Amino acid sequence: MTLDDVHVAFSPQGLFRRRTAPVRAVRGVSLGVGEAESVGLVGESGCGKSTLGRVAVRLLSPTSGTVSFQGQAIQALPERRMRPLRPGLQMVFQDPYSSLDPSMTVGDSVAEPLRVHERLSGAERRARGREMLHLVGLEERHLDRYPHEFSGGQRQRVALARALILNPQVVVCDEATSAVDVSTQNQILALLRELRHDRGMGFLFISHNLAAVRHVAQRVAVMYLGKVVETGPTARVFAAPAHPYTHMLLTSAPGASRRGAGGATPVGEPPSPVNPPAGCPFQTRCPMVMERCRVEMPAPTPVDGGGEVACHLQTDGPHLAGRPLPETLRAGV
Ligand SMILES: Nc1ncnc2c1ncn2[C@@H]1O[C@H](COP(=O)(O)OP(=O)(O)O)[C@@H](O)[C@H]1O
Numbered sequence: 048m049t050l051d052d053v054h055v056a057f058s059p060q061g062l063f064r065r066r067t068a069p070v071r072a073v074r075g076v077s078l079g080v081g082e083a084e085s086v087g088l089v090g091e092s093g094c095g096k097s098t099l100g101r102v103a104v105r106l107l108s109p110t111s112g113t114v115s116f117q118g119q120a121i122q123a124l125p126e127r128r129m130r131p132l133r134p135g136l137q138m139v140f141q142d143p144y145s146s147l148d149p150s151m152t153v154g155d156s157v158a159e160p161l162r163v164h165e166r167l168s169g170a171e172r173r174a175r176g177r178e179m180l181h182l183v184g185l186e187e188r189h190l191d192r193y194p195h196e197f198s199g200g201q202r203q204r205v206a207l208a209r210a211l212i213l214n215p216q217v218v219v220c221d222e223a224t225s226a227v228d229v230s231t232q233n234q235i236l237a238l239l240r241e242l243r244h245d246r247g248m249g250f251l252f253i254s255h256n257l258a259a260v261r262h263v264a265q266r267v268a269v270m271y272l273g274k275v276v277e278t279g280p281t282a283r284v285f286a287a288p289a290h291p292y293t294h295m296l297l298t299s300a301p302g303a304s305r306r307g308a309g310g311a312t313p314v315g316e317p318p319s320p321v322n323p324p325a326g327c328p329f330q331t332r333c334p335m336v337m338e339r340c341r342v343e344m345p346a347p348t349p350v351d352g353g354g355e356v357a358c359h360l361q362t363d364g365p366h367l368a369g370r371p372l373p374e375t376l377r378a379g380v
């Protein structure tokens with residue numbers, strides 16, 4: 048699955064639609080998830096992660112740009128031609144309570160995609176459902192129960208089983224482990240790794256939990272105000288963040304021990320996506336902002352150790368990657 052220069056603007060609905068500007072949720076993002084690859088997508092709430100995830104599995108059509116899957120541009124495929132490709136692209140959400148039908152048994156919920164996409168007998172569907180429940184760590188006796196009889200963690204396992212039953216090539220996990228207890232989270236992360244190794248599944252792992260991303264992703268993309276500001280191998284991004292925003296995220300994450308800055312919240316707030324500033328999206332919060340950042344959007348530039356960063360400091364100022372961070376940044380967060 049490959050996204051190329053994807054833009055999403057939400058046009059206002061209703062009474063004031065002519066007087067209100069659209070929300071520019073995603074602004075020119077290119078990102079791919081390969082076979083057996085797990086890509087982490089991080090960034091503060093509202094930066095466009097879920098919107099991008101929904102575009103990736105064609106739950107949403109982008110305003111412009113292309114989404115390729117299995118050699119086809121799927122962003123504008125009519126539903127009839129999208130249908131055979133749907134099983135290959137699945138998404139798991141944070142709140143499985145809203146995505147599971149409360150009036151359906153868990154067994155039926157998990158097997159439902161089979162009914163829609165494959166011709167199987169009821170007995171075969173049930174057998175596959177059992178197999179899936181087992182895979183995600185639930186038991187056969189759970190098949191005939193209803194979602195409300197389960198804990199949040201168990202419901203999340205059910206939602207995962209439902210997403211996996213069609214053996215997708217790419218799964219977008221949108222905060223899928225954010226509301227579950229630590230041991231469930233660890234089991235789910237271990238399962239994702241297994242599915243990658245054994246079945247070659249690819250994952251776009253969206254999370255504000257950087258520890259989970261670090262654990263599960265081989266590559267990370269950092270989003271800010273609708274744009275990807277940094278990408279790279281997980282180890283490099285965490286050890287030597289090249290973008291001041293990535294640095295701010297890492298040092299403000301709960302439990303962050305790097306440079307003793309754990310527990311702090313990021314300084315300031317991102318600007319409105321209705322009216323993003325010209326130039327670098329991070330300019331209003333960046334402790335190292337330069338004149339140029341106010342007018343010119345920095346182009347993605349390769350970083351030592353892998354990946355790319357969109358920051359003028361990379362070409363104009365002191366290089367951040369692989370070096371100790373400047374005092375201003377260390378003190379800033
Ligand atoms: N259906 C929608 N209609 C209008 N605005 C939306 C819609 N979905 C998301 N947005 C807006 O788009 C921006 C990005 O949202 P989202 O993709 O949910 O961010 P994230 O998942 O990173 O928190 C936010 O400003 C959000 O309010």
Ligand SMILES: [Mg+2]
Pocket residue numbers: 096097098221
């Ligand atoms: Mg979201």
